[in-house]
Amino acid sequence: MAEPVPDKLTPVAKRYAREMLTAGVLYSIVVFAGAFATRMDLPHWVIVVAAIVPIFPALLMLRAYITFVNGVxxxxxxxxxxxxxxxxxxxxxxxxxxxxxxxxxxxxxxxxxxxxxxxxxxxxxxxxxxxxxxx
Structure with a gap:
């Protein structure tokens, strides 16, 4: 019987993967929602907000990377x-x-x-x- 593969990820890498995955999923959701919103007849200010919102999950990705680098x-x-x-x-x-x-x-x-x-x-x-x- 094959032995189980040892878990090679450090706690820092696990946290990075978790935070990056969460931010990536959130980013994908807001980008697709924003792209969908641009096809609708919405006020211009709504489109402006939709264009800015993807920055927030992208900043979460940056935060995850900085946390990772500070932990290695x-x-x-x-x-x-x-x-x-x-x-x-x-x-x-x-x-x-x-x-x-x-x-x-x-x-x-x-x-x-x-x-x-x-x-x-x-x-x-x-x-x-x-x-x-x-x-």
Missing amino acids: DEFQRRIQSEAVMIAAGVTGFGCFTYGFLEEWAGFPHLPLIWVLPILIGSWGVALCFVRMKYK
């Missing part, structure tokens, strides 16, 4: 910090470069809503490379 050891903080700095640089300089391409070379406009997802995605990729560097 110095080496893990270094890995996280290095990955975030790389992601910020890639995203910042990428947006800066694309801004010049939009203005001077007539490239199509990209909405600012994509900056944070690009930052998070590049952080994930950078985290993989930084972790490999320390193995």
Whole structure:
């Protein structure tokens, strides 16, 4: 009979997963509700509120991440910090470069809503490379 798989998640990681999942579900609900609300004939102020509400669960995600980083050891903080700095640089300089391409070379406009997802995605990729560097 196979032995049970040991629980490898630390209490900090478990809390992070729980808080991130809760915030992610809440985020999904408000985004879908807001998208649905924009298809209805509602007053403009309601649409403005619907556009702002997704920020609150996103801030809960940020809080979960900060709590996680504050709960890990110095080496893990270094890995996280290095990955975030790389992601910020890639995203910042990428947006800066694309801004010049939009203005001077007539490239199509990209909405600012994509900056944070690009930052998070590049952080994930950078985290993989930084972790490999320390193995």
